[in-house]
Amino acid sequence: MMSDQNNPVGTHAKRSLKIENLVKEYVPGKPILNGISFEVKGTSSVAIIGASGTGKSTLIRCVNKLIPPTSGNVYVSGENITKLTGKELRRARRKIGMVFQEFNLVERLSVMENVLCGRLGYVAPWRAWMRKYQTEDIDLAFELLESIGLVDFAHQRADSLSGGQRQRVGIARAIMQEPHVLLADEPTSSLDPKTSVEIMELLLGLSESHSLPLLINIHDVELAKRYTGRVIGLANGGIVYDGSPAGLSNENLKEIYGGASWLE
Numbered sequence: 001m002m003s004d005q006n007n008p009v010g011t012h013a014k015r016s017l018k019i020e021n022l023v024k025e026y027v028p029g030k031p032i033l034n035g036i037s038f039e040v041k042g043t044s045s046v047a048i049i050g051a052s053g054t055g056k057s058t059l060i061r062c063v064n065k066l067i068p069p070t071s072g073n074v075y076v077s078g079e080n081i082t083k084l085t086g087k088e089l090r091r092a093r094r095k096i097g098m099v100f101q102e103f104n105l106v107e108r109l110s111v112m113e114n115v116l117c118g119r120l121g122y123v124a125p126w127r128a129w130m131r132k133y134q135t136e137d138i139d140l141a142f143e144l145l146e147s148i149g150l151v152d153f154a155h156q157r158a159d160s161l162s163g164g165q166r167q168r169v170g171i172a173r174a175i176m177q178e179p180h181v182l183l184a185d186e187p188t189s190s191l192d193p194k195t196s197v198e199i200m201e202l203l204l205g206l207s208e209s210h211s212l213p214l215l216i217n218i219h220d221v222e223l224a225k226r227y228t229g230r231v232i233g234l235a236n237g238g239i240v241y242d243g244s245p246a247g248l249s250n251e252n253l254k255e256i257y258g259g260a261s262w263l264e
Helices: 056-063 086-095 111-119 125-130 135-147 163-176 193-209 221-227 250-257
Strands: 016-027 030-041 045-049 071-076 096-099 181-185 214-217 230-235 238-243
Touching (some): 056 214, 086 096, 096 163, 111 135, 163 193, 230 250
Parallel strands (some): 181 214
Antiparallel strands (some): 016 071
């Protein structure tokens, strides 16, 4: 396992994400998120579900201030991210690994170079520009590529990969940050069912092996129920379900998604 200079060996249990009374308004007086609060600790895996437009992606992006919340607090391992700006925010974002729906790779760079982008928050700008990474970073990148089954693709351009392979590279890049929490925003939405299962298994496996709490925004309810230990359902700006996948009933799903015809 990779070392963490800000989280010494033996303190992995302290890794956590806490969201406290989070509000986000794009239009004043019309919150898309209204007082969201929950906590994820250790190697817990949590799926966020809800109809389109209920703020699932907004919630994920408020965690690392890609979208600034209107009010409320987000704590990563006890540090309040929402109060930070500039250099301090950039430093704190190293703790938040992000896996994107559309992969967000640099297509012209190699697989290895994309994975090493996960170290940009740790290296001097001139080193990043010259692609002069530390030997230990390169070794770790190779280890990750081995673990995700892409070590033989290390020197291929990212744009030569399939969608599933690109998402694996995106996940490896996030883990290279040595984060305290792993976020995934619709990581399977553009993938076929078989590849979606493989990506979910990879995310859960890396969350466990690297002692990371995992928060996944996902449309596929069955994948959420099959692979995560907890489901949070959003509707009308708030949390209407927070519990085990096994406890998620059709009545809960009606409240989350509205109506019943889609369940028939």
